[in-house]
Amino acid sequence: xxxxxxxxxxxxxxxxxxxxxxxxxxxxxxGLFLAMRVCxxxxxxxxxxxxxxxxFGDVFAALQRAPEHVAEQLRAIPGVQRVQTRVVAGVTLDLxxxxxxxxxxxxxxxxxxxALVNAIRLRRGRMPAPGRTDEVVASEAFxxxxxLRLGTExxxxxxxxxxxxxxxxxxxxxxxxxxxxxxxxxxxxxxxGVLWMRREALGPALDMDGAFNSVALGIERGIDPTAVxxxxxxxxxxxxxxxxxxxxxxxxxxxxxxxxxxxxxxxxVVPILFLIAAAFLLNVxxxxxxxxxxxxxxxLKALGYRDREIGxxxxxxxxAVVLVGLLGGLLVAASIGSWMIRLYSAYYWLPxxxxxxxxREVLQVALxxxxxxxxxxxxxxxxxxxxxxxxxxxxxxxxxxRRTLLERLGLEQLVPPAVAMVLRDVERRPxxxxxxxxxxxxxxxxxxxxxxxxxxxxHAMVISFGMERREDVQVTLTRPRSTGVLAELRxxxxxxxxxxxxxxxxxxxxxxxxxxxxxxxxxxxxxxxQVLDVRxxxxxxxPDGLVLTRKLAEVLGVQAGDTLQVDVLEGxxxxxxxxxxxxxxxxxxxxxxxxLDALCRVLHEPRTLTGALLTVDDDxxxxxxxxxxxxxxxxxxxSRNDALRTYRKLIDEHLGTSIAINIAFSxxxxxxxxxxxxxxxxxxxxxxxxxxxxxGFRRREVxxxxxxxxxxxxxxxIPLGMLIGYLMCGLLTEGLSSxxxxxxxxxxxRTYATAALTVMxxxxxxxxxxxxxxxxxxxxEVLKTRE
Numbered sequence: 001x002x003x004x005x006x007x008x009x010x011x012x013x014x015x016x017x018x019x020x021x022x023x024x025x026x027x028x029x030x031g032l033f034l035a036m037r038v039c040x041x042x043x044x045x046x047x048x049x050x051x052x053x054x055x056f057g058d059v060f061a062a063l064q065r066a067p068e069h070v071a072e073q074l075r076a077i078p079g080v081q082r083v084q085t086r087v088v089a090g091v092t093l094d095l096x097x098x099x100x101x102x103x104x105x106x107x108x109x110x111x112x113x114x115a116l117v118n119a120i121r122l123r124r125g126r127m128p129a130p131g132r133t134d135e136v137v138a139s140e141a142f143x144x145x146x147x148l149r150l151g152t153e154x155x156x157x158x159x160x161x162x163x164x165x166x167x168x169x170x171x172x173x174x175x176x177x178x179x180x181x182x183x184x185x186x187x188x189x190x191x192x193g194v195l196w197m198r199r200e201a202l203g204p205a206l207d208m209d210g211a212f213n214s215v216a217l218g219i220e221r222g223i224d225p226t227a228v229x230x231x232x233x234x235x236x237x238x239x240x241x242x243x244x245x246x247x248x249x250x251x252x253x254x255x256x257x258x259x260x261x262x263x264x265x266x267x268x269v270v271p272i273l274f275l276i277a278a279a280f281l282l283n284v285x286x287x288x289x290x291x292x293x294x295x296x297x298x299x300l301k302a303l304g305y306r307d308r309e310i311g312x313x314x315x316x317x318x319x320a321v322v323l324v325g326l327l328g329g330l331l332v333a334a335s336i337g338s339w340m341i342r343l344y345s346a347y348y349w350l351p352x353x354x355x356x357x358x359x360r361e362v363l364q365v366a367l368x369x370x371x372x373x374x375x376x377x378x379x380x381x382x383x384x385x386x387x388x389x390x391x392x393x394x395x396x397x398x399x400x401x402r403r404t405l406l407e408r409l410g411l412e413q414l415v416p417p418a419v420a421m422v423l424r425d426v427e428r429r430p431x432x433x434x435x436x437x438x439x440x441x442x443x444x445x446x447x448x449x450x451x452x453x454x455x456x457x458x459h460a461m462v463i464s465f466g467m468e469r470r471e472d473v474q475v476t477l478t479r480p481r482s483t484g485v486l487a488e489l490r491x492x493x494x495x496x497x498x499x500x501x502x503x504x505x506x507x508x509x510x511x512x513x514x515x516x517x518x519x520x521x522x523x524x525x526x527x528x529x530q531v532l533d534v535r536x537x538x539x540x541x542x543p544d545g546l547v548l549t550r551k552l553a554e555v556l557g558v559q560a561g562d563t564l565q566v567d568v569l570e571g572x573x574x575x576x577x578x579x580x581x582x583x584x585x586x587x588x589x590x591x592x593x594x595x596l597d598a599l600c601r602v603l604h605e606p607r608t609l610t611g612a613l614l615t616v617d618d619d620x621x622x623x624x625x626x627x628x629x630x631x632x633x634x635x636x637x638x639s640r641n642d643a644l645r646t647y648r649k650l651i652d653e654h655l656g657t658s659i660a661i662n663i664a665f666s667x668x669x670x671x672x673x674x675x676x677x678x679x680x681x682x683x684x685x686x687x688x689x690x691x692x693x694x695x696g697f698r699r700r701e702v703x704x705x706x707x708x709x710x711x712x713x714x715x716x717x718i719p720l721g722m723l724i725g726y727l728m729c730g731l732l733t734e735g736l737s738s739x740x741x742x743x744x745x746x747x748x749x750r751t752y753a754t755a756a757l758t759v760m761x762x763x764x765x766x767x768x769x770x771x772x773x774x775x776x777x778x779x780x781e782v783l784k785t786r787e
Contacts, residue, residue: 004305004313011289011317017769018676019321022281025672026325026369028665029274031332034365036267038333038355039340043260046350047177054119055082056174057216058247059228062088064240064570065211074215077231079223084110084117085212087202090182090478090635092628093193094155095146101625102191103181103636104142106158107173107214108199117216118175120196121351125150125169133201137169139176141349142193156195158205160478160632171196175216177348178252183474183638185464185588186646187347191638242505242569243516256348258738265735270662273446275369277439277669278325279376281676282318284435287380290314297384307385314381322373326366333357336661343658436677437713437720440759443670444721447755448747449728450662455748456733460587461647463536465640468586471499471528471613473624478635480608485633489612492627494620499528500609502596509565510556517552519566519592521599528613531593532585541595545581551742552590553583568603576602587742663758670762678710678770707767714763718756725755 012019050056074083087108095102109115109128120137128135138148148154152167173194181192203209215236219228225246232244247253290297300310334357341355475489483500490498502521507514522529522541530538531547541547546564548556558564558580566576584593600607616624621639628637726747733745 004300004309005316008313008316008320012320015285015289018285018679020324021672021675022278022285023321023325023328024668025274025281026278026322026373027328027332028668029271029278030326030329030365030369031336032274032665033267033271033368034329034333034357034361035337035340036263036271037361037364038337038357039344040260040263040267041358041361042341042353042355043256043263043344043348043350046353047256047260049352050121050172050177050350051174054121054174055115055117055218056247056253057084057117057250058219058225059217059232059244060175060247060250061215061217061232061236061244062242063213063215063236065208065213066236066239068210068212070235070239071212071215073235074217074232077217077228077235079219079228080217081220082116082218084115084216086118086214086216087199087206087208087212088214089158089202089206091195092157092634092636094157094629096154098146098190099622099625100191100639100642101628101637102193104156104193104195105181106136106156106202107194107196108202109137109196111198111200117218118173120171120173123170123172123351125167128168128196128198128201130198130200132198133205134164134166135168135201136165136195136197137171138167139179139194139349140170140172141176141179141187141189143167143170145189145193155629157629157632158202159207161205163205165195165197172349172351175250175252177350178255179349180251180255181638182476182636184646185643188642188646191642237573240570240573243507245516249516254738254740258740259344259348262736270446273442274665274669275372277442277673278369279372280435280439281672282321282373282376283380284680285676286314286318286377289317290380290384311381311385314377314384318373318377318381319370322369326369329365329369330357330362339657433709433713436673437717439673440670440713440717441721441724443666443673443762444718444755444759445725445728446666446669447663447758448722448725448751449732450666451659451751451754452725452729452732452747453743454659455751456729456743456746457647458748459744459746460742461644463532464586464588465644467536467538468530468532469528469613469640470530470615472616472618472621472640473614474611474638474640475614475628475634476611476636476638477609477633480610481633483607483609486609486612488633489614492614492631493623494617495614495624496617497528497615499523499526499613500596501529501611501613502599502608503610504599504603505569507567507569508552508556508592509567510558510562513556515552515555515590516569517590517592519546519594519599521594521596523596528615533582536585539582539584541593541598542581543595544598545579545594547582547584547593548580549586549589549591550583551739552592553580555590555739559583566602571603571605574602574604578602587744588740590739663754666755667758667762670759671766674710674714674762674766675769677713678706678766679773681706681709681770703771706770710763710767710770714759718759721759722752722755 068085071083071085074080087106089106091104091106093102093104109120111130122137123140125137127137142148148167148170150168153164154167156163156165173196176194178187179189179192179194180187184192203211206213215232217228217232219225225248229244229246233241236244248257297310301307334355337355337357341353345353477485480502486498486500489495500523504519504521505516506519507516520529522531524540524543526541531541533539546566548558548564553559556564560580560582562580563577564580566578568574568576578594594602596609597607625637628634729747730745733743737743
């Protein structure tokens with residue numbers, strides 16, 4: 001081994017604490033970057049393979065009923081390659097041992113061959129046999145949630161008739177990667193499932209023999225789906241089409257694509273913060289090493305070592321730190337990445353989704369870490385290489401000392417000597433302290449930005465399920481019914497109060513802007529479904545005119561007082577011009593509300609309803625579920641408690657763990673920065689502190705000088721970090737919000753307290769380690785050292 005290589009090992013051993021702290025910061029940044037990149041690419045590969053293999057559609061349409069020959073008209077649309085007509089129906093399911101009302105969606109399978117569009121991938125068992133009207137294939141998510149075995153029987157209410165179904169297989173489908181049931185905010189595989197039946201069995205059961213009520217189309221690559229959507233709408237308008245959708249608006253694809261975009265954004269921003277912190281620490285530590293080895297550098301140059309060899313020597317030291325950090329990053333990536341894949345697998349049912357490190361990804365991370373280290377240490381190493389031997393033999397020229405700002409203002413008598421010494425040192429090395437402060441601010445802001453999500457979603461849930469919606473149970477009917485049904489619902493077991501609502505599918509138009517959505521009509525005297533204005537104040541529905549959600553108004557480019565064109569997508573499909581009466585705030589979905597009577601006047605129909613909101617006696621809730629399962633007119637029932645339980649599961653099992661990991665990583669960043677700051681300060685001031693001990697200063701007083709700087713930086717960093725974190729939260733709410741989910745810009749006091757506590761813990765641990773080094777310092781040996 002060459003002499004310079006042995007020196008690298010000695011230097012690493014001598015500064016192992018500082019260098020390992022830097023390596024830990026590098027490992028965190030590299031591990032996060034690698035884990036998120038590999039997860040992103042794993043999700044994208046699984047999505048692409050699933051979509052391609054099962055021929056996921058590009059355009060979708062739901063309608064009332066169309067004869068099968070209409071499919072030929074759809075195939076004639078320019079750019080359309082494949083057309084798959086289907087029969088789809090919502091059902092109420094009855095599973096043994098399950099008291100809650102479980103809803104499902106029945107989807108027909110072709111009687112011959114595989115579906116041309118939106119095929120399914122069989123995971124277990126077999127497909128339904130020809131001639132068997134009771135055999136179904138269940139979605140794997142639903143089967144897993146209920147531990148359904150092949151041969152399990154379950155009850156179903158299909159078009160008002162009870163039928164026993166037998167599960168003969170389980171499958172995955174690209175259109176149900178993220179399966180949301182009616183009225184659900186978060187997926188709950190216990191309460192919603194997808195079942196596939198042969199077309200010959202499902203069609204006659206729904207009076208759809210020779211007809212279809214759903215269609216999926218595959219189009220040629222490069223064709224604009226918007227043009228195809230317009231043609232599909234025109235062809236199917238007479239058959240009750242509720243508005244064709246391009247793939248980007250299909251529910252499952254929309255949520256999966258939004259998740260991928262969020263992962264792509266966070267996977268770049270967060271790791272870069274850690275690598276910037278590592279570059280700063282390397283710059284400071286390598287500069288400290290070089291300053292302490294000036295004589296050794298001079299001797300090496302005098303002995304004939306070339307400048308390049310000395311530069312490579314220090315580069316190897318930096319490379320060793322990066323290598324240790326990269327190896328640690330691989331362990332972090334394997335652990336965090338595997339956990340993330342398990343998290344995504346619980347909500348996104350993609351076949352072949354697995355975490356596997358890719359050599360190309362590892363190489364990219366290695367290059368990124370190397371680039372960050374090179375940028376951080378280039379200046380210090382270049383200065384060393386250019387240092388003439390004769391100059392290096394002399395000690396480094398002391399800093400230019402001058403009166404501090406405190407002294408120039410004549411305030412030095414107002415502060416204790418220890419405080420004055422701390423302020424003097426900070427003022428004379430401002431850049432280093434400023435960078436240390438910036439790192440601590442970043443750590444504080446990272447805790448705020450990663451923790452606020454719970455505050456934001458908690459607030460959204462309180463608004464949605466505590467102010468907007470106050471019902472215990474929402475009942476959805478199979479089709480619009482007369483108000484007489486409301487009296488029947490009030491007679492169900494445990495019902496204390498019932499309020500009707502009417503939902504109408506529509507297309508909102510304002511010039512070239514348009515969105516498919518729905519108008520919900522509620523009575524003016526309603527108490528269970530409230531309209532909240534943009535200040536979250538409760539307001540009654542206006543006697544005429546629309547109440548638009550603020551996000552929908554933004555998408556359509558309208559304000560209160562403007563007029564919208566509204567195409568009704570059911571019944572006679574009239575087009576109406578309706579005034580926007582006011583804007584409302586809601587965090588989930590796009591929609592609009594009207595007074596129920598005003599909506600019925602727009603539709604030119606008597607008062608009807610498509611569902612009701614109920615308050616119920618909790619003790620009689622099981623009896624209510626049993627009664628609903630036996631009521632043919634009811635398509636489904638959703639409980640507020642079920643939604644809140646699903647949300648709490650998401651927080652407790654997944655989001656909470658993610659936040660804990662982010663806090664731990666922020667703590668690592670703060671520890672790395674503060675520990676190195678303390679060690680460097682001790683190294684620079686060792687002679688001064690030793691002299692003070694000889695002059696009679698007590699150990700506590702000398703420690704206060706050393707730790708005072710860390711304390712001052714911590715006190716400054718916490719409020720600044722809170723402010724930066726709050727602004728980062730604002731950027732995150734803009735970046736992570738979508739048309740279906742708006743995240744409020746809200747940070748609770750507990751989040752600020754968590755951030756402050758994290759940084760204070762890091763400061764306390766770093767201060768203790770620095771104090772212990774000071775306590776172990778050999779005063780005589782330090783005073784012998786030549787400055």
